[in-house]
Amino acid sequence: MSEVKKIAVLPGDGIGPEITQEAVKVLQQVEKEFGFSFSIQYGMIGGGAIDRVGIPLPPETMELCEKSDAVLLGAVGGPDWDSYPPELRPEQALLGIRKGLGLYSNLRPVTLFAGLENSSTLRPEVLAGVDLVVVRELTGGIYFGDKERTTTPEGEVATDLLIYHEFEIERIVRLAFEIARGRKKRVTSVDKANVLESSRLWREVVNRVAKDYPDVQVEHMLVDNCAMQIIRRPATFDVIVTENMFGDILSDEAAILTGSIGMLPSASLGEGTIGLYEPVHGSAPDIAGQGVANPAAAILSAALMLRHSFGYEAAAAAVEQAVRTVFEKGVRTPDLASENQLAVSTEEFGDLVVEELRRTEWPIEETA
Ligand SMILES: NC(=O)c1ccc[n+]([C@@H]2O[C@H](COP(=O)([O-])OP(=O)(O)OC[C@H]3O[C@@H](n4cnc5c(N)ncnc54)[C@H](O)[C@@H]3O)[C@@H](O)[C@H]2O)c1
Ligand SMILES: CC(C)[C@H](C(=O)O)[C@@H](O)C(=O)O
């Protein structure tokens, strides 16, 4: 019997609870198939927590995360809380967990599953061979620099400081090179070095770190050009490494290479094995409560948890394979279905993944 892994589940707002439920269902099936043992504890976060206790990240939620082996999060935010003061916004909770747990690296794999090239708004021939990962710096940059608001005779003035320390750049860039070594050995470092001083420092650090990885090909690309090349020739990218805000924007754009934003999972990691796993998408208030959200990103995030926090590689691959098989059988959620295609609900999709896990014989290997 393997040791019990403690998982904190924070469903959050909007579609968060709907998609998280499916990911938990899949994790519970993984327990049965592979003989693992997960202790799942729920916590409140975001708008729901504001409504109940007045703050987006209650101390007990942070404590729950700290004493867990991994955190699975749905999404936070929504129009109900958009006019709240900055420190009371639901999104602040997410930033608080990332910073509080020291999760400076955010991996956003962009995988195109067979058949889904027809679900994208891009042409299938442009998408052939797409397989990249965005490595986003997650605890620095403009998100965490000082913010100020002052009233002057000329009117309101607002500032957000974009600040990077050399060590913050170095550790994420090094990770990107390491990841590239296990893939196609190509790193694209994305910056705005023609304008921003922080980007010029970023580029210097990349050039220095690159010397330790002579086997990895490195290129620098300005972010505006990258935004264009990602949809022009996406299959030529392997590892994209970039700062916090550029990574946020480019990864939503890259999601369309997979058919839908509902497909993109993420893993946020630091120095230890604890990680935060969440879909790249948000709380999707426009479709919340209808049972139509695509839970694949949440389920695939759970697979990343199995891989990165627990070292359960076979189980992670099994979940990914189960999702792949469900799509291969032609199953589509509404975001991926064409007009005349019948779509399944959030819950039905989760059930089908569970069913795939159940009917396949999986090799029982690790009990790390
Ligand atoms: N990790 C997070 O918690 C997170 C991430 C991004 C945005 N947000 C928050 O979510 C709220 C809404 O943000 P937004 O509308 O800009 O982005 P969003 O990602 O929530 O939605 C953008 C569009 O994508 C669709 N979509 C998103 N996820 C989907 C899924 N799983 N299946 C099918 N369709 C899906 C939505 O219906 C919407 O049309 C905001 O409050 C924002 O701050 C939270
Ligand atoms: C909700 C928001 C704070 C968050 C971010 O910008 O990091 C989200 O967009 C994401 O991509 O995880």
Ligand SMILES: [Mg+2]
């Ligand atoms: Mg985002």
